[in-house]
Amino acid sequence: xxxxxxxxxxxxxxxxxxxxxxxxxxxxxxxxxxxxxxxxxxxxxxxxxxxxxxxxxxxxxxxxxxxxxxxxxxxxxxxxxxxxxxxxxxxxxxxxxxxxxxxxxxxxxxxxxxxxxxxxxxxxxxxxxxxxxxxxxxxxxxxxxxxxxxxxxxxxxxxxxxxxxxxxxxxxxxxxxxxxxxxxxxxxxxxxxxxxxxxxxxxxxxxxxxxxxxxxxxxxxxxxxxxxxxxxxxxxxxxxxxxxxxxxxxxxxxxxxxxxxxxxxxxxxxxxxxxxxxxxxxxxxxxxxxxxxxxxxxxxxxxxxxxxxxxxxxxxxxxxxxxxxxxxxxxxxxxxxxxxxxxxxxxxxxxxxxxxxxxxxxxxxxxxxxxxxxxxxxxxxxxxxxxxxxxxxxxxxxxxxxxxxxxxxxxxxxxxxxx
Amino acid sequence: xxxxxxxxxxxxxxxxxxxxxxxxxxxxxxxxxxxxxxxxxxxxxxxxxxxxxxxxxxxxxxxxxxxxxxxxxxxxxxxxxxxxxxxxxxxxxxxxxxxxxxxxxxxxxxxxxxxxxxxxxxxxxxxxxxxxxxxxxxxxxxxxxxxxxxxxxxxxxxxxxxxxxxxxxxxxxxxxxxxxxxxxxxxxxxxxxxxxxxxxxxxxxxxxxxxxxxxxxxxxxxxxxxxxxxxxxxxxxxxxxxxxxxxxxxxxxxxxxxxxxxxxxxxxxxxxxxxxxxxxxxxxxxxxxxxxxxxxxxxxxxxxxxxxxxxxxxxxxxxxxxxxxxxxxxxxxxxxxxxxxxxxxxxxxxxxxxxxxxxxxxxxxxxxxxxxxxxxxxxxxxxxxxxxxxxxxxxxxxxxxxxxxxxxxxxxxxxxxxxxxxxxxxxxxxxxxxxxxxxxxxxxxxxxxxxxxxxxxxxxxxxxxxxxxxxxxxxxx
Numbered sequence: 001x002x003x004x005x006x007x008x009x010x011x012x013x014x015x016x017x018x019x020x021x022x023x024x025x026x027x028x029x030x031x032x033x034x035x036x037x038x039x040x041x042x043x044x045x046x047x048x049x050x051x052x053x054x055x056x057x058x059x060x061x062x063x064x065x066x067x068x069x070x071x072x073x074x075x076x077x078x079x080x081x082x083x084x085x086x087x088x089x090x091x092x093x094x095x096x097x098x099x100x101x102x103x104x105x106x107x108x109x110x111x112x113x114x115x116x117x118x119x120x121x122x123x124x125x126x127x128x129x130x131x132x133x134x135x136x137x138x139x140x141x142x143x144x145x146x147x148x149x150x151x152x153x154x155x156x157x158x159x160x161x162x163x164x165x166x167x168x169x170x171x172x173x174x175x176x177x178x179x180x181x182x183x184x185x186x187x188x189x190x191x192x193x194x195x196x197x198x199x200x201x202x203x204x205x206x207x208x209x210x211x212x213x214x215x216x217x218x219x220x221x222x223x224x225x226x227x228x229x230x231x232x233x234x235x236x237x238x239x240x241x242x243x244x245x246x247x248x249x250x251x252x253x254x255x256x257x258x259x260x261x262x263x264x265x266x267x268x269x270x271x272x273x274x275x276x277x278x279x280x281x282x283x284x285x286x287x288x289x290x291x292x293x294x295x296x297x298x299x300x301x302x303x304x305x306x307x308x309x310x311x312x313x314x315x316x317x318x319x320x321x322x323x324x325x326x327x328x329x330x331x332x333x334x335x336x337x338x339x340x341x342x343x344x345x346x347x348x349x350x351x352x353x354x355x356x357x358x359x360x361x362x363x364x365x366x367x368x369x370x371x372x373x374x375x376x377x378x379x380x381x382x383x384x385x386x387x388x389x390x391x392x393x394x395x396x397x398x399x400x401x402x403x404x405x406x407x408x409x410x411x412x413x414x415x416x417x418x419x
Numbered sequence: 420x421x422x423x424x425x426x427x428x429x430x431x432x433x434x435x436x437x438x439x440x441x442x443x444x445x446x447x448x449x450x451x452x453x454x455x456x457x458x459x460x461x462x463x464x465x466x467x468x469x470x471x472x473x474x475x476x477x478x479x480x481x482x483x484x485x486x487x488x489x490x491x492x493x494x495x496x497x498x499x500x501x502x503x504x505x506x507x508x509x510x511x512x513x514x515x516x517x518x519x520x521x522x523x524x525x526x527x528x529x530x531x532x533x534x535x536x537x538x539x540x541x542x543x544x545x546x547x548x549x550x551x552x553x554x555x556x557x558x559x560x561x562x563x564x565x566x567x568x569x570x571x572x573x574x575x576x577x578x579x580x581x582x583x584x585x586x587x588x589x590x591x592x593x594x595x596x597x598x599x600x601x602x603x604x605x606x607x608x609x610x611x612x613x614x615x616x617x618x619x620x621x622x623x624x625x626x627x628x629x630x631x632x633x634x635x636x637x638x639x640x641x642x643x644x645x646x647x648x649x650x651x652x653x654x655x656x657x658x659x660x661x662x663x664x665x666x667x668x669x670x671x672x673x674x675x676x677x678x679x680x681x682x683x684x685x686x687x688x689x690x691x692x693x694x695x696x697x698x699x700x701x702x703x704x705x706x707x708x709x710x711x712x713x714x715x716x717x718x719x720x721x722x723x724x725x726x727x728x729x730x731x732x733x734x735x736x737x738x739x740x741x742x743x744x745x746x747x748x749x750x751x752x753x754x755x756x757x758x759x760x761x762x763x764x765x766x767x768x769x770x771x772x773x774x775x776x777x778x779x780x781x782x783x784x785x786x787x788x789x790x791x792x793x794x795x796x797x798x799x800x801x802x803x804x805x806x807x808x809x810x811x812x813x814x815x816x817x818x819x820x821x822x823x824x825x826x827x828x829x830x831x832x833x834x835x836x837x838x839x840x841x842x843x844x845x846x847x848x849x850x851x852x853x854x855x856x857x858x859x860x861x862x863x864x865x866x867x868x869x870x871x872x873x874x875x876x877x878x879x880x881x882x883x884x885x886x887x888x889x890x891x892x893x894x895x896x
């Protein structure tokens with residue numbers, strides 16, 4: 001069984017990439033999804049706020065997913081459910097197991113990686129204290145509550161103010177639980193401002209910035225949690241402890257792109273994003289293997305995932321149709337002062353469609369600064385920013401004529417004080 | 420009346436139960452927990468020591484090396500992963516060099532085979548990622564790695580299949596003397612027996628004190644550990660210890676049988692025998708110390724931290740004997756490291772003690788089957804074997820745990836075996852969903868659902884681990 005494109009992952013990234021590849025003339029496309037249904041994590045995000053950019057309207061997660069699932073089906077794109085990719089090879093063989101199909105080894109001309117991300121766990125942050133039931137990542141709690149229909153606790157402390165944590169503070173409150181506090185180790189929240197207002201402030205849930213959990217108590221089930229203020233080195237300050245009696249600790253302490261499959265084929269991983277290094281068409285370090293969505297870098301809005309994945313879908317289509325110029329060596333994008341990473345990491349101008357969109361995150365909170373795009377000492381573009389925060393992805397669009405000004409092998413973006 | 424009641428279903432209790440099952444005896448294995456191997460056997464360094472560091476003349480020194488030798492056979496019979504990867508005790512200076520020489524000499528006395536003292540060049544040829552400051556090492560090729568709880572689970576299963584009765588959730592509250600024998604009073608009924616074998620780990624002193632005046636005291640020592648993700652698992656090929664000190668065998672880094680990296684432990688006496696909390700400062704100490712062995716350990720790859728207790732005896736040695744003045748009451752106490760490494764030899768010794776009491780008829784069990792039905796580890800099968808397995812049973816095609824590639828068929832099997840899993844952690848211990856980098860974030864709800872279905876229970880009633888470790892509270896509104 002051969003396909004032109006195999007898409008690994010049937011969440012928002014995989015769906016958008018598959019549909020876009022079909023729209024660009026690719027006939028034989030297979031989407032491989034490991035869960036029971038398409039849609040990915042969107043299916044458990046029953047709150048609204050999705051689609052403002054892509055559809056200019058506000059949808060819930062399942063509604064947003066449904067539009068793409070319907071379009072996938074209308075386009076007769078083949079998909080497998082409960083199907084897990086064990087391995088991909090340099091020859092672009094995709095090894096899949098599923099209860100219905102057995103063991104499949106599918107040869108593809110191009111592969112699009114869209115496996116999304118996973119949550120950082122209590123273990124990964126070396127959580128001090130006991131390891132009882134009642135400690136959940138926010139996404140797991142969200143799955144239990146929104147998809148399985150079961151509550152996970154009654155009195156809750158949340159560590160980390162990532163978006164899922166904030167959403168879950170509201171969700172658990174609405175389900176009758178008492179959310180006692182949200183602690184965030186950084187001096188600012190990693191979540192969207194609108195989520196802090198709508199999910200914490202509106203429910204009088206206190207947010208303790210520069211605080212972390214210093215002890216989990218309880219042998220079998222969580223019985224209490226201690227939080228404390230941290231110094232500038234993120235070390236707890238003795239004497240600042242606050243004790244909570246609670247049965248639940250939710251964690252929203254970061255997301256990690258899931259690149260185990262990418263590693264089976266030896267893709268180069270960017271240590272900053274934890275995702276594969278990609279170029280202007282979202283192609284990874286291996287020709288014909290593309291990647292998009294949270295497997296590349298963690299996005300804050302699904303709308304941006306969709307846009308990026310469409311780019312990957314077009315890129316894979318052009319690859320299959322031999323329309324990509326692989327002979328040229330492009331320039332690298334370099335994260336300068338104040339920038340933690342830029343995607344894509346390399347660009348071949350010859351393959352850029354109309355404009356080049358560069359996505360990045362900043363390292364800190366900034367007010368009244370500008371993003372400066374430079375090639376050598378030459379400033380190519382500046383963008384004024386009244387406010388920037390690590391929790392909100394930034395992006396800059398470079399037009400073709402701006403791209404023509406780039407000489408040399410690098411493009412630097414940095415944060416500069418205004419004036 | 421039972422012939423023997425064994426208290427505690429850790430690796431000692433389960434091993435001894437299986438050895439006694441070779442004879443026609445009525446055997447009862449008790450544990451207060453809702454699963455076997457839930458305490459010290461669950462949380463330790465997972466090492467089969469070669470036997471050079473336990474002092475010659477002590478029981479620890481006597482049993483370790485002979486026990487070590489017996490692991491290939493028992494692991495083959497029970498289909499338990501065991502890898503004789505060898506160990507290095509590394510030295511940084513002249514003082515360490517002296518310690519290493521002493522260990523070598525002690526090892527010779529204990530009967531440890533094939534040890535060698537390596538110079539700087541040799542040790543760096545064996546391990547590329549270790550610190551350049553390391554100038555010598557004691558190499559012991561017989562040391563190995565194992566999953567202690569998987570061993571104990573396999574032993575329990577095999578013991579039950581050979582006629583041992585296993586009662587979990589059974590806490591011993593008191594023991595009375597009968598003439599002859601004992602009455603063991605528990606929260607789950609009273610049981611009469613000719614002999615008692617006390618394998619109660621950190622609680623062994625308390626169990627012993629139920630029949631005699633205190634003759635040893637357990638002072639639990641806590642150790643904190645890190646488990647790192649599998650891309651760190653091959654950074655070393657051997658178990659690498661720093662030189663032992665009064666704080667134990669020295670911080671180690673080692674691959675695990677499942678391909679992770681384990682780093683730890685520290686050592687601190689604690690007063691509470693239930694204190695399994697990890698401590699930030701202690702973990703920081705472990706990290707700092709381990710980085711001296713290799714600065715290539717990437718601690719951002721940590722997927723789990725845990726702490727375990729060692730059942731250290733006030734006597735400084737194992738307490739393995741029939742209690743004076745309590746005929747037929749046998750202690751296996753003070754059972755800390757190298758308890759796991761010694762257990763095959765210790766179990767044989769305990770069987771001899773039982774026989775020599777003359778309290779039970781000694782007839783061979785002709786039906787004893789030492790082999791456990793093999794376990795399918797899907798992730799380790801070849802492509803052809805995977806294809807075959809899925810053809811046999813389509814549930815081998817359903818991957819439940821994506822991090823460790825565990826199939827639904829494996830999970831169902833581990834629930835229905837003797838001494839099978841009843842909790843989310845029970846499944847995790849047996850087949851590994853939840854052991855990986857997502858720590859059960861994705862597969863937890865699925866495992867819960869499978870347990871409920873297979874055990875015919877409500878999903879809310881499926882526990883994570885021990886009593887009252889509920890995961891779900893109620894249905895949503």
